[in-house]
Amino acid sequence: MTSKRILVTGSDGQLGNAIKSESLQYNSHIFFFKNKNQLDISNFSLLQNEIKKMKVDIIINCAAYTNVAQAEKEKQTANIVNNIAVENIAKICSKENIQLIHISTDFVFDGKKESPYKENDQTNPLNYYGFTKLEGEKRILEKKLKSSIIIRTSWLYSKQKNNFVYKIINKIKKNDRLNVVLDEFGSPTNSDNVASFILEILPYINNTKTEIYNFSNSGICSRIEFAEEIMSLFGESKVIEPIFSSSSDVIRPRFSALDLSKTKIKFAVDMIDWKTSLKSFFKKNKNLC
Numbered sequence: 039m040t041s042k043r044i045l046v047t048g049s050d051g052q053l054g055n056a057i058k059s060e061s062l063q064y065n066s067h068i069f070f071f072k073n074k075n076q077l078d079i080s081n082f083s084l085l086q087n088e089i090k091k092m093k094v095d096i097i098i099n100c101a102a103y104t105n106v107a108q109a110e111k112e113k114q115t116a117n118i119v120n121n122i123a124v125e126n127i128a129k130i131c132s133k134e135n136i137q138l139i140h141i142s143t144d145f146v147f148d149g150k151k152e153s154p155y156k157e158n159d160q161t162n163p164l165n166y167y168g169f170t171k172l173e174g175e176k177r178i179l180e181k182k183l184k185s186s187i188i189i190r191t192s193w194l195y196s197k198q199k200n201n202f203v204y205k206i207i208n209k210i211k212k213n214d215r216l217n218v219v220l221d222e223f224g225s226p227t228n229s230d231n232v233a234s235f236i237l238e239i240l241p242y243i244n245n246t247k248t249e250i251y252n253f254s255n256s257g258i259c260s261r262i263e264f265a266e267e268i269m270s271l272f273g274e275s276k277v278i279e280p281i282f283s284s285s286s287d288v289i290r291p292r293f294s295a296l297d298l299s300k301t302k303i304k305f306a307v308d309m310i311d312w313k314t315s316l317k318s319f320f321k322k323n324k325n326l327c
């Protein structure tokens with residue numbers, strides 16, 4: 039692939055950071071990693087000026103308001119970041135002929151299906167976070183951006199501290215009670231795998247209007263199975279108390295696994311299964327645990 043100038047927004051987040059590490063293998067490209075302080079995507083004029091100044095060919099938008107429970111209380115902020123700012127990014131991409139890679143979520147679905155969700159399945163978000171992410175998707179799709187894609191992923195974890203893997207490890211370390219939901223099913227996904235997928239497929243994105251692709255690790259489990267696997271890889275065995283999702287602070291889809299076949303066919307990739315990837319995550323991040 040010819041050398042590209044690539045802007046990664048939200049670069050201090052889980053995925054942004056994973057892309058930063060992965061980018062070291064792509065030294066033919068010029069990357070601009072911008073965290074929230076360096077580039078607030080909700081500031082339209084700043085966004086426009088910075089993008090022009092950097093002369094980017096591709097934007098990978100990893101910036102998002104991702105706190106699902108808090109989004110119910112900070113609706114305006116969640117909507118600005120996940121919807122309005124995304125529309126602004128899409129407008130700039132359309133005007134400047136920039137390729138957009140945007141990240142979305144399994145939470146655009148209501149979880150009532152009993153088999154993995156395909157990209158064109160009916161959306162129906164259950165919470166405000168999911169609603170804002172879906173609105174952001176719609177704003178991008180309206181612009182019919184060429185060679186641009188929306189990647190829906192699920193249950194991300196990384197070496198950053200704010201995710202399910204670290205929450206479980208912290209509870210084990212502190213000897214806290216381990217209450218874990220038993221009736222939510224999905225696919226835990228290693229941010230490193232999403233990052234390498236994104237950078238690997240860049241030369242092969244050639245759609246005439248924006249397309250949605252699912253990407254997650256393969257296989258499906260419940261939150262409790264995920265917690266059990268984390269505990270076993272951490273080398274502990276404590277009692278996990280199963281709880282129902284109805285006791286959670288916010289409603290989440292009961293089942294949100296993603297069907298990976300469209301992505302596998304288009305990009306000739308094979309997804310690593312979640313247990314294998316979690317195992318390699320623990321191996322790679324021994325000191326962090």
Ligand SMILES: NC(=O)c1ccc[n+]([C@@H]2O[C@H](COP(=O)([O-])OP(=O)(O)OC[C@H]3O[C@@H](n4cnc5c(N)ncnc54)[C@H](OP(=O)(O)O)[C@@H]3O)[C@@H](O)[C@H]2O)c1
Pocket residue numbers: 047048049050051052053054073074075077078079080099100101102103104119141142143144171190191192193194195198
């Ligand atoms: N995490 C998951 O389980 C999950 C699952 C499915 C899909 N996704 C999607 O995957 C993408 C990446 O998620 P992630 O887990 O990497 O999220 P993350 O760790 O929360 O990272 C998002 C980053 O965006 C930053 N940000 C927030 N508002 C911003 C603004 N106005 N301007 C610029 N940056 C801003 C955040 O900064 P602050 O932290 O300082 O606010 C954070 O560094 C998101 O689109 C998310 O919706 C995530």
